[in-house]
Amino acid sequence: MTQKEIEVILARQLAEYLAVAIFIVDTDGALLYYNETAESILGSRYDETGPMSANQLAGIFRTVDQDGQPLKSEDLPLVKALTRRQPAHGSLWIEPLNGGLKKIAVTAFPIIGQANRFLGAIAIFWEVPR
Amino acid sequence: MKVTFWGTRGSLPSPGPETLEFGGNTSCVSIEGSEETVIVLDAGTGIRKLGQQLPETIKKVYILLTHLHMDHVQGLPFFAPLRRKGVEVHIWGPASTKLSLRSRLLRYLSPPLFPISVREILSDLHFHELPSGMIDIREFQVTAQMIIHPNPTVGYCIRDRGYSVTYLPDHEPALGVKSFPIGEDWTSGYNLAEGTDLLIHDSQYTKEEYEQRVGFGHSCLNHAFRFGELAQVKEFVPFHHDPTHTDEMLEGMIANTVRDLKPSFKVTPGKEKMVIEVGGNK
Numbered sequence: 001m002t003q004k005e006i007e008v009i010l011a012r013q014l015a016e017y018l019a020v021a022i023f024i025v026d027t028d029g030a031l032l033y034y035n036e037t038a039e040s041i042l043g044s045r046y047d048e049t050g051p052m053s054a055n056q057l058a059g060i061f062r063t064v065d066q067d068g069q070p071l072k073s074e075d076l077p078l079v080k081a082l083t084r085r086q087p088a089h090g091s092l093w094i095e096p097l098n099g100g101l102k103k104i105a106v107t108a109f110p111i112i113g114q115a116n117r118f119l120g121a122i123a124i125f126w127e128v129p130r
Numbered sequence: 131m132k133v134t135f136w137g138t139r140g141s142l143p144s145p146g147p148e149t150l151e152f153g154g155n156t157s158c159v160s161i162e163g164s165e166e167t168v169i170v171l172d173a174g175t176g177i178r179k180l181g182q183q184l185p186e187t188i189k190k191v192y193i194l195l196t197h198l199h200m201d202h203v204q205g206l207p208f209f210a211p212l213r214r215k216g217v218e219v220h221i222w223g224p225a226s227t228k229l230s231l232r233s234r235l236l237r238y239l240s241p242p243l244f245p246i247s248v249r250e251i252l253s254d255l256h257f258h259e260l261p262s263g264m265i266d267i268r269e270f271q272v273t274a275q276m277i278i279h280p281n282p283t284v285g286y287c288i289r290d291r292g293y294s295v296t297y298l299p300d301h302e303p304a305l306g307v308k309s310f311p312i313g314e315d316w317t318s319g320y321n322l323a324e325g326t327d328l329l330i331h332d333s334q335y336t337k338e339e340y341e342q343r344v345g346f347g348h349s350c351l352n353h354a355f356r357f358g359e360l361a362q363v364k365e366f367v368p369f370h371h372d373p374t375h376t377d378e379m380l381e382g383m384i385a386n387t388v389r390d391l392k393p394s395f396k397v398t399p400g401k402e403k404m405v406i407e408v409g410g411n412k
Contacts, residue, residue: 003321004316016308
């Protein structure tokens with residue numbers, strides 16, 4: 001099994017202790033980890049979903065705009081952080097696995113490690129009260 | 131590969147009658163390969179003695195630094211080949227975001243911390259920044275990877291003719307992990323240590339000491355053994371001993387941990403002047 005890069009390991013360990021929802025993806029957008037707070041917003045446990053590819057991820061967690069129209073992947077803050085390698089912020093609606101629709105605000109930033117190694121991205125998100 | 135331990139102590143040189151057996155010099159290990167090339171791992175105070183033992187005719191020296199904390203570089207200016215004209219010295223070490231490896235080493239190798247500047251060193255110095263993937267050094271194939279320790283730090287896996295030695299002298303893979311270990315892919319240093327013939331690993335603290343020093347960048351013996359078990363290493367050398375630990379304490383700590391955890395690997399306590407032969411003809 002291939003070990004993750006150290007900055008990604010440390011990001012997960014920090015996420016485990018934080019009360020804000022955190023989602024970590026690799027350079028291809030594949031899910032690596034989300035924490036307990038994210039579990040409650042996404043409606044599923046990380047231990048159950050496990051890591052998954054970007055395509056699987058898009059199929060499981062559907063995101064829509066304020067009119068209920070599916071968002072283009074390039075409009076998602078996490079995808080912007082990955083493609084532009086810059087922080088990005090936005091609000092969107094997500095359909096959790098346990099049903100309903102939640103408005104969330106997302107701030108995402110790329111993980112750029114020592115020696116400028118690009119390693120993925122982290123999204124911090126929270127539910128916006130209606 | 132012939133692995134020689136020139137310094138096994140961590141943090142601070144600790145000479146004295148109570149550390150005679152394990153030694154008081156800080157981190158330095160040499161590996162002599164199948165074609166007699168010598169690689170030096172870290173330049174703690176133990177490197178001075180190594181420098182005296184190397185033949186005066188040596189023309190190339192290869193030093194792999196894990197990081198630039200004082201206990202890993204303090205011996206560098208006392209390493210005899212550095213003061214010889216005509217000797218080519220290659221030094222690898224971790225990159226940082228701002229200053230070059232040379233500039234950071236220069237902070238120590240210059241007045242007022244040290245009376246001689248790096249510019250006055252006679253040997254021909256070459257600096258190489260890591261991580262840069264695989265490094266070929268004559269008969270050796272070296273893999274470097276970032277590991278958990280404060281400030282940029284790399285660990286090394288050195289291979290020669292199918293055998294390997296993994297060197298992780300300052301490493302806290304259990305940092306922030308609620309139940310260590312949580313799996314190969316989420317464990318710092320795993321790629322370097324997986325199935326290695328000889329693991330030299332940080333074992334600075336007792337379990338009780340570790341609880342008071344989480345985040346200092348070091349492991350307790352218990353975590354180090356669990357790491358070795360996860361990586362399925364063949365032989366394990368507890369290393370980077372705490373400066374306050376006497377020979378008697380270290381013997382007891384290691385014996386108790388072996389008794390309690392019953393490791394599947396051979397345990398050889400890291401002692402100064404010790405030599406381990408790794409592999410033969412594979």
